[in-house]
Amino acid sequence: MTPAIEITGLKKRFGSLQALSGIDLTIERGEFFGLLGPNGAGKSTLINLLAGLLRPDHGFLRILGHDVVRQYRSARLSLGVVPQEIVYDPFFTVRETLLIQSGYYGLRRNHHWINTLLERLDLTDKADVNMRALSGGMKRRVLVAQALVHRPEVIVLDEPTAGVDVELRQTLWAFIQSLNSQGHTIVLTTHYLEEAQEFCQRIAMLKQGQIVALDTTKSLLASFEHRELKVTLNSFELPDALRPMLRQSIGATHILDLPSLAGLEEILAIIRQSGALIEDLSLSEPDLEDIFVSIMNEQVLE
């Protein structure tokens, strides 16, 4: 089957800044895919290229097999993008906004789906309110609805939950997950790594315009062995041999850096030899944030 998104040899430069330097990426249909990276890594550039808001210098982007430049009509019909910035047209109400957006995609009678969108995004009682009068969170919901008026098979969310309250975040994720379970491909960029960890099956990490990690969320987490060991002893003294690993001490509780699980046995042996008794012990679970920080701190090798 044609992949949802296919990117080959993609390069984009803005003046002296190489925003993307050779991206190859395939996202299969039905995936929930995360695109992570610090500010300026090229996430938004990549999304804007997919959306046709920018033109590539080199390489191709295809959505369901349609080239985004040459077959822009079919490509754009298959794609819904929720932009990062909150933008709106102050001349119109919520419903007018959604009807007009439907028309741009060639849809004349879209009332039924628009009502469904309003309902799922908790906007029904705001339908006839002017966009200007909505709060930031409400405007964000309208942006989500606008991206979905044409029921696109591929949905891209560019930091959809930035500055959004908890309630909306939950409403939004429930809706996005139900779309994903119906077969829609979801691509997400976010700064909230716990969101990516919770929802994304696969993750690409971008740094300085390159993909520096690409794997399933599961194997990324598994491959990352770095842990923290929190140990409480019956004396304040930590054996000298463990001093180099010490990160922090609070009374008799010491937090030790554990580069890999293999080192655990040796630490326990040193504690036993010193004669101290372990009163409490816990091992941190790896999370995406640790992986993210460690990958971002590595040098990109040219």
Add this chain to the structure above:
Amino acid sequence: MTGFLTLLYKELLRFWKVSFQTVLAPVLTALLYLLIFSYVLSRRVEVYPGVSYTAFLIPGLVMMSMLQNAFANSSSSLIQSKVTGNIVFVLLPPLSAGEFFGAYLVASIVRGFSVGLGVLLVAQFYASTPPIHIIWALLFGFFGCGILGCLGIIAGIWAEKFDQLAAFQNFIVVPLSFLSGVFYSIHALPPFWREMSHFNPFFYMIDGFRYGFFGLSDVAPQLSLIIVAASFAGLSALTIGLIHRGYKLRG
């Protein structure tokens, strides 16, 4: 087709929702010109035999208002969308360059004609000026608004800030329209300036439009029509090309 019609509908609604500012205000401005110039000059100037200065002035003012408002419509809509960022709503959908161009153009022409009709109707209280050759007047009105609609699209795409657009308007559109023979016949000018007027495309729009009202003009209306129609065709091709290439819209 639905995409084009929707964008057109949105553009019409945009200016219609604020018609006090987009239609009534320019009608009032034109009337003030008419009031002042006709009061000061009507007894001293007769441009064409048998045509009072007030009557002479009306078609020029109508056309000037049409041209300036056609320009204002497409240019201000685009710059507002760009500055507020909601231009993405029309860049994300599968609209072709032709649909995009057509919608902004037609909205500009409709705005131009709405203002022009308003000025013409109210001006009838001062002097009755029924057009003799209405088809000629409509043709020049259409091509004139079309040309300024194109220029408005180009300026709106090109400008990054409101003051760049204001510069385009104040340093190009307003001088060319004021110096095109709205308030005078170019035959009243010294030879040098008369010759220079022939390089002003606005002159042919106004002169041809006025022919539609009086059957009298400074140059042959056929020549004016060819120049105006050719300018419109050339500018349309240029504008569609810019939109197609994504000039300043898709970096």
